[in-house]
Amino acid sequence: MTIPATTTAEGGPQPTTGPPLPADGPIQPTADSLPPGGRAPAADAQPAARRSRDPEARRAALAAATIEIIAEAGIGRTTHRAVAARAGLPLGATTYYFPTLDALIAAALQKAAADQEADLELWATRLRDAPDLAVTLVELVDEYMADRRTVRIEFELCVAAARDAALRPLAEAWLHGLHELLVPHVGEDAAHDISALLDGTMLHLLVTGAPLNAPALTAAIRALADRPR
C-alpha cells in the first residue's frame, strides 16, 4: 500500500500535488486511412482537390478513425473534428454518414466488436489443435497484448457499458466470446473463472505496462482448469 497520498486538506488555493493530466493535446491526422483509390487532401497546389466517390470506403475510414481516436482520447473526448482530421476527410463527411456523434461512436464500437469476433475464431482454431490448452492460451493472450490499442478499446467499451446500458450487449458479447471459447475445453465453470482471470490479468498488464509472466499465468490457468468440481 504505497499510494502517493496527499492529505488533500489544506487552506490555500493551489495545494494539488497530484499527477497532472496532460490534457490530451489536439489530435493530428494520419491521412493514410483512405484506400489507394482516394487521394490525400492537398498534395498539390489546388486548394481542395475533390476526391472521387467511394461511400463504403469513407464509411469504413470514418469508423476506423473513430476507433483510433477512442483508443487515444477515450469515448468522452471523441469529437467529430478529431475523427475527420484523423480520417483525412472534411468535417461534413462525418455527419453525412452518421446522423449523430453517438451513432458514429456506436458504429465504430460495433466494427471493433466484429473485428474482435473474427479474432476469436482464429483463437478457436488455434486452441482446437493445441496439445496444451494453457500454454497456447497464454501465447494467444501475449500476442493479443502486443497491440495495446485494441486492448484499451476493449476496456474502454466495458467501462462505458457500465455507465450506459445501451452499450451493455456489445460489451457483454465481447466478454462472453472468451468464455464460450473455453467452454468446450474446460467446461462451464472453469471457463467462467479462467476468462475472469485473463481479463483481470490483461487489465493489470494494461495499467502497469509490464510484460506478461507466461509461466505464472500458465500455472494459474491449469489450477483453475483442473480443480475438482
Next chain:
Amino acid sequence: MTIPATTTAEGGPQPTTGPPLPADGPIQPTADSLPPGGRAPAADAQPAARRSRDPEARRAALAAATIEIIAEAGIGRTTHRAVAARAGLPLGATTYYFPTLDALIAAALQKAAADQEADLELWATRLRDAPDLAVTLVELVDEYMADRRTVRIEFELCVAAARDAALRPLAEAWLHGLHELLVPHVGEDAAHDISALLDGTMLHLLVTGAPLNAPALTAAIRALADRPR
C-alpha cells in the same frame, strides 16, 4: 458469440442500427454535498444569499462532487459546470480552488484512492481474523460490489491510466493494494493470480450487472491459493 453484428457496409447515409448512446443528459445538482454549515443556493427569495466561509469544506465538496460526476459521465465528460452544479456551488468556486480542470479531476481521483486505501485496511483486519480466507474474501468482494459507483470509478481510473501515464501510479496503487493484502495469506504468486481473478470478476459483474456467484468464486480462489508451487 452472439454479437448483434451489422455488416456495416451499406450504401445509404443512415443504416446504423447499433445501440444508440443516450448522450448523457445534463447533470442535475444534488445540493446536499455541503455539510450542515452551508446553505442551499436559493431556498428563499434572495437572489443569491452569500454563504459563510469554509474553504476546506468547499474543497472537499468539490472533490466529492467531481467523483460523482466521473462515476456518472466518465472522466472525459466531466466539466467544471457539472461539478459546480452537483456541489451546489457557483462555477467560479471550481477554478478558485483548483487551477485547472485536470487538477480538479486529479484531486478527486486521489481522494477516491485515499478512500479506497482506508477501505483496504478494513479488509486487512477482516481477513486477519477470518477462519476461512476464501469465504471472507468473497464476502468482502460482494459488499464492495454493492456500490457500483465506487467500482466504476476504479475501472474508469484504470482505463484512464492506460491512456495517460501520469495517472499510472494512482491506478497501480489501486490494483496493488489488493495484491499486497493477499501476500501474507497466500504468498506472492497466488496473491498475484487471485487479485487478477477478483479484478476480472468485478469487471464482469460491472458489465453484466449480474449478482456475484459466491460459491463458484470461493472455489476458484481456493484452487489458486492451494495450487502446488
Next chain:
DNA sequence: GTCGTACTTGTACGTTCGTACAAGAAGAGG
C-alpha cells in the same frame, strides 16, 4: 449529349466549454 440523384465540401449557427477576472462580502487584527 442532358438530366437527376448521390455524394462532397466549406461554412455557419447556436451552445457549451475552460478559464479569467472584477466587484464585493466575511472575518481576523488592530
Next chain:
DNA sequence: CCTCTTCTTGTACGAACGTACAAGTACGAC
C-alpha cells in the same frame, strides 16, 4: 471603529463543440 487579507460570486471572453445546410461535383440513366 477601520483595514487588509481571504474567500465568494456573477459575468465575460475566445475556443471548440454538434449539427445543419447550401452550393457544387461526379457519375449512372437515358
